[in-house]
Amino acid sequence: ELKVEQNPLFLSMQEGKNYTIYCNYSTTSDRLYWYRQDPGKSLESLFVLLSNGAVKQEGRLMASLDTKARLSTLHITAAVHDLSATYFCAGLPNSGYALNFGKGTSLLVTP
């Protein structure tokens, strides 16, 4: 079974600062997803990372995947309040069919 661990689970950061959320997974996976969830809302897809070394960027968020280290990162550049949300990473096991999610990182950006 693919286990996904995120850290930190809670993150409070000031506007304008940079930070990285880490996502480690336990078994082979060549497909890693990042989702965003606002309070009371459903999950919104941010990035799909399909191969080793993949890097995707959208606005102030950049995601990368290292399949050899079984690690994905979500880097936040110059945070703004609108980025406050919970971020989930999810991996697709090579031998499986459905995504396994981490517990999520709850991000709060303060002035």
Next chain:
Amino acid sequence: EAGVAQSPRYKIIEKRQSVAFWCNPISGHATLYWYQQILGQGPKLLIQFQNNGVVDDSQLPKDRFSAERLKGVDSTLKIQPAKLEDSAVYLCASSPATGGKLFFGSGTQLSVL
């Protein structure tokens, strides 16, 4: 493009009662998933359908949960009888193919008292 539709949005029941949730996926999406999200945790897969066949239901508590996807489109998830620990948000998601990006519905928030 219409998204994944779920109903009801909220449901409050007493333990030992029955409840059913409905999901209509994005048109043309062959794969449909039901996930359970307990407060403060990530979604956990309950069941996955490919068209109207079950691909994975290994984490579905089959003594009380059941799901079906008639004609490979809409799906219903039922809990009978409900327990307190079933309080959660039940998310339906669909994708064009197995392993593809998931599109989630708004979820049904279930409270079991």
